[in-house]
Amino acid sequence: xxxxxxxxxxxxxxxxxxxxxxxxxxxxxxxxxxxxxxxxxxxxxxxxxxxxxxxxxxxxxxxxxxxxxxxxxxxxxxxxxxxx
Amino acid sequence: xxxxxxxxxxxxxxxxxxxxxxxxxxxxxxxxxxxxxxxxxxxxxxxxxxxxxxxxxxxxxxxxxxxxxxxxxxxxxxxxxxxxxxxxxxxxxxxxxxxxxxxxxxxxxxxxxxxxxxxxxxxxxxxxxxxxxxxxxxxxxxxxxxxxxxxxxxxxxxxxxxxxxxxxxxxxxxxxxxxxxxxxxxxxxxxxxxxxxxxxxxxxxxxxxxxxxxxxxxxxxxxxxxxxxxxxxxxxxxxxxxxxxxxxxxxxxxxxxxxxxxxxxxxxxxxxxxxxxxxxxxxxxxxxxxxxxxxxxxxxxxxxxxxxxxxxxxxxxxxxxxxxxxxxxxxxxxxxxxxxxxxxxxxxxxxxxxxxxxxxxxxxxxxxxxxxxxxxxxxxxxxxxxxxxxxxxxxxxxxxxxxxxxxxxxxxxxxxxxxxxxxxxxxxxxxxxxxxxxxxxxxxxxxxxxxxxxxxxxxxxxxxxxxxxxxxxxxxxxxxxxxxxxxxxxxxxxxxxxxxxxxxxxxxxxxxxxxxxxxxxxxxxxxxxxxxxxxxxxxxxxxxxxxxxxxxxxxxxxxxxxxxxxxxxxxxxxxxxxxxxxxxxxxxxxxxxxxxxxxxxxxxxxxxxxxxxxxxxxxxxxxxxxxxxxxxxxxxxxxxxxxxxxxxxxxxxxxxxxxxxxxxxxxxxxxxxxxxxxxx
Numbered sequence: 001x002x003x004x005x006x007x008x009x010x011x012x013x014x015x016x017x018x019x020x021x022x023x024x025x026x027x028x029x030x031x032x033x034x035x036x037x038x039x040x041x042x043x044x045x046x047x048x049x050x051x052x053x054x055x056x057x058x059x060x061x062x063x064x065x066x067x068x069x070x071x072x073x074x075x076x077x078x079x080x081x082x083x084x
Numbered sequence: 085x086x087x088x089x090x091x092x093x094x095x096x097x098x099x100x101x102x103x104x105x106x107x108x109x110x111x112x113x114x115x116x117x118x119x120x121x122x123x124x125x126x127x128x129x130x131x132x133x134x135x136x137x138x139x140x141x142x143x144x145x146x147x148x149x150x151x152x153x154x155x156x157x158x159x160x161x162x163x164x165x166x167x168x169x170x171x172x173x174x175x176x177x178x179x180x181x182x183x184x185x186x187x188x189x190x191x192x193x194x195x196x197x198x199x200x201x202x203x204x205x206x207x208x209x210x211x212x213x214x215x216x217x218x219x220x221x222x223x224x225x226x227x228x229x230x231x232x233x234x235x236x237x238x239x240x241x242x243x244x245x246x247x248x249x250x251x252x253x254x255x256x257x258x259x260x261x262x263x264x265x266x267x268x269x270x271x272x273x274x275x276x277x278x279x280x281x282x283x284x285x286x287x288x289x290x291x292x293x294x295x296x297x298x299x300x301x302x303x304x305x306x307x308x309x310x311x312x313x314x315x316x317x318x319x320x321x322x323x324x325x326x327x328x329x330x331x332x333x334x335x336x337x338x339x340x341x342x343x344x345x346x347x348x349x350x351x352x353x354x355x356x357x358x359x360x361x362x363x364x365x366x367x368x369x370x371x372x373x374x375x376x377x378x379x380x381x382x383x384x385x386x387x388x389x390x391x392x393x394x395x396x397x398x399x400x401x402x403x404x405x406x407x408x409x410x411x412x413x414x415x416x417x418x419x420x421x422x423x424x425x426x427x428x429x430x431x432x433x434x435x436x437x438x439x440x441x442x443x444x445x446x447x448x449x450x451x452x453x454x455x456x457x458x459x460x461x462x463x464x465x466x467x468x469x470x471x472x473x474x475x476x477x478x479x480x481x482x483x484x485x486x487x488x489x490x491x492x493x494x495x496x497x498x499x500x501x502x503x504x505x506x507x508x509x510x511x512x513x514x515x516x517x518x519x520x521x522x523x524x525x526x527x528x529x530x531x532x533x534x535x536x537x538x539x540x541x542x543x544x545x546x547x548x549x550x551x552x553x554x555x556x557x558x559x560x561x562x563x564x565x566x567x568x569x570x571x572x573x574x575x576x577x578x579x580x581x582x583x584x585x586x587x588x589x590x591x592x593x594x595x596x597x598x599x600x601x602x603x604x605x606x607x608x609x610x611x612x613x614x615x616x617x618x619x620x621x622x623x624x625x626x627x628x629x630x631x632x633x634x635x636x637x638x639x640x641x642x643x644x645x646x647x648x649x650x651x652x653x654x655x656x657x658x659x660x661x662x663x664x665x666x667x668x669x670x671x672x673x674x675x676x677x678x679x680x681x682x683x684x685x686x687x688x689x690x691x692x693x694x695x696x697x698x699x700x701x702x703x704x705x706x707x708x709x710x711x712x713x714x715x716x717x718x719x720x721x722x723x724x725x726x727x728x729x730x731x732x733x734x735x736x737x738x739x740x741x742x743x744x745x746x747x748x749x750x751x752x753x754x755x756x757x758x759x760x761x762x763x764x
Contacts (some may be wrong), residue, residue, distance in 0.1 A: 007757045012669065015206050022202050025712055026195065026461070033188070034446070038274035043328030048435045051191040052502040053324070056198050056495045063205045063491060067484040071211070074481065076406035 111573045119396035120572040124264040127580040136281040143285035150287030151218040159482040163489020168299035168588035174254030176585035181557025183505035187434040192456040201466025205487035213483035221604040227667040228675040240659035241468040249649040252590035270286040276635040297474040298584035305581020323503040337513040350551045361421035369410035380401040405683035430704035463653025466660035469596040519552040527566035598627040658685035658726025677738030685730025692722040
């Protein structure tokens with residue numbers, strides 16, 4: 001097996017970090033929803049707001065960031081693309 | 085402005101304009117006196133003929149067009165089509181209702197069904213697109229080699245998709261029977277026709293373009309009633325922003341329910357009823373004979389006196405409907421007991437997370453909440469009909485972007501659903517609870533006739549207490565226009581939206597099933613030498629057979645259909661997710677590991693569901709009664725065990741076997757850069 005290319009190393013590192021963020025948001029923050037409900041946010045209890053809207057916007061953010069970073073990474077490594 | 089749009093965007097803009105115009109014209113006609121029934125028909129005929137037109141124009145005889153829409157679908161439109169593909173009758177009708185009934189606990193569905201798309205974006209979509217074949221079994225077979233894994237994947241894809249498609253067709257039956265008063269069975273086959281006109285001639289290409297059209301209708305239909313309701317209640321027509329205030333109103337109203345004397349009395353009555361059933365169950369079989377004797381004595385007494393015949397007939401029917409044997413009596417009475425027990429509990433506080441009387445109970449709720457999220461996310465990231473859509477974009481970069489668009493279009497509905505629930509609860513608590521039963525609005529009776537709403541004046545005071553009202557979750561979205569007193573045209577719009585949600589998902593699922601059968605089984609395994617034309621003939625005939633089969637099953641009205649949808653997630657998640665993700669990110673994963681992992685994960689999930697739901701059926705071999713749930717997890721979260729077991733088995737067996745050299749080549753191919761290449 002050949003050594004992993006730097007493109008693949010960077011891709012997997014980015015994926016791992018974003019995945020970790022996803023796990024913390026989905027299972028970490030949600031775990032404390034009861035405690036977060038003590039705080040109020042635009043009239044919502046914060047725990048409820050986060051589960052109903054906040055976390056969805058974070059998900060969108062993760063996907064946008066990934067798609068941008070990968071586009072740049074693709075551009076950096078354009079020379080490595082071999083024609084099919 | 086208009087000229088900066090692409091040709092496709094312009095088409096869909098015109099299409100949306102025509103649809104809105106159609107709604108406005110109908111509203112005017114209704115005001116001029118058109119009967120409600122005609123409004124329903126107009127919506128049904130108009131929307132289905134729009135879909136049919138698109139379906140006929142997109143007909144194709146090209147294999148790549150048929151399976152992956154020629155890989156020419158731009159990210160934006162693929163996102164919209166995925167949104168419609170993804171959001172089924174369950175999302176459209178069931179989600180808001182579940183949130184209404186369960187409050188915060190229902191948000192597990194919102195988080196799970198959206199969080200899964202992060203996994204799709206990061207772990208699957210770009211790699212599937214770079215691989216560039218037709219189906220999910222294709223991918224697994226190329227990565228691990230061999231036809232065994234292809235067959236297992238085909239089996240799992242069909243199992244998960246078939247239960248799901250039956251639920252959609254069932255949903256179509258419910259909608260058509262309520263809104264255009266067709267007979268349920270007729271409605272099912274009308275729905276079938278609606279599904280077939282989209283997918284039969286044009287495969288994925290036609291399905292994609294009708295799904296875009298269906299998305300537009302379903303989102304307009306979902307948001308309109310709740311925006312009007314929000315405007316009526318708060319003066320701002322953006323429900324997603326302002327329902328926080330309404331939520332605190334609801335919380336205040338809820339506090340009043342906890343110690344209102346009449347509510348307490350009603351709950352006490354239900355508790356008594358539950359106790360009575362518990363006693364009767366304990367005294368089986370004696371209590372059943374006693375019950376029958378009691379009725380017989382009463383009937384004889386009445387017969388010897390000269391009361392009206394009608395009363396005797398009523399009692400005789402009661403006696404006839406008594407359970408046949410103790411086993412049936414136990415089953416029926418247990419159901420009644422749980423129902424009464426459920427109603428005797430104090431209401432939930434809508435915004436409270438993980439409610440419970442003790443710390444242990446709260447923790448069990450919390451664990452179930454997170455487990456359900458886990459299953460739904462993984463299941464979302466493994467449902468073949470959604471993953472298949474990412475084969476259809478022109479490039480890898482567009483596949484990544486298209487996940488963003490998918491999630492955005494899905495989120496528009498999912499941030500609205502909790503608002504729906506809160507506004508509906510506000511209406512019910514402030515306008516419905518506590519009014520005399522004789523003065524209930526007309527929609528209550530209309531929906532009670534269909535069996536989705538029931539009211540029982542258990543304490544006999546002639547006033548409806550909150551605890552005396554029971555709503556089926558599906559009714560919330562469909563009845564909101566009537567609850568808020570909107571014209572019938574809004575109800576028709578909602579019905580058209582629900583129909584679009586059910587049809588679009590059913591199309592995607594049917595296509596997955598037929599491509600698994602025609603492409604993976606017939607072409608790849610049995611007749612690799614068959615001509616492309618013949619392959620399409622096979623695909624189209626199979627589509628017809630599977631569709632009729634699904635409609636026949638749906639016409640039987642299988643009762644547990646909505647929980648079956650939740651099982652589909654667990655099944656798909658445990659079968660596909662470990663094999664796909666390890667296959668992409670872990671070079672050591674071997675064929676034996678993947679096969680073992682898929683089999684173990686799938687069997688464990690199916691076993692857990694069967695044991696929990698159908699324990700006590702001796703023909704399944706589980707005569708010793710239902711299993712005690714492991715870690716208090718319900719069967720809807722069965723996938724937790726299956727997915728984890730799938731990962732562990734896959735890794736363990738892979739480490740014991742040697743990877744094949746083709747796998748390294750395959751990985752090199754899908755891991756290399758190049759977002760803009762056109763792909764194979």
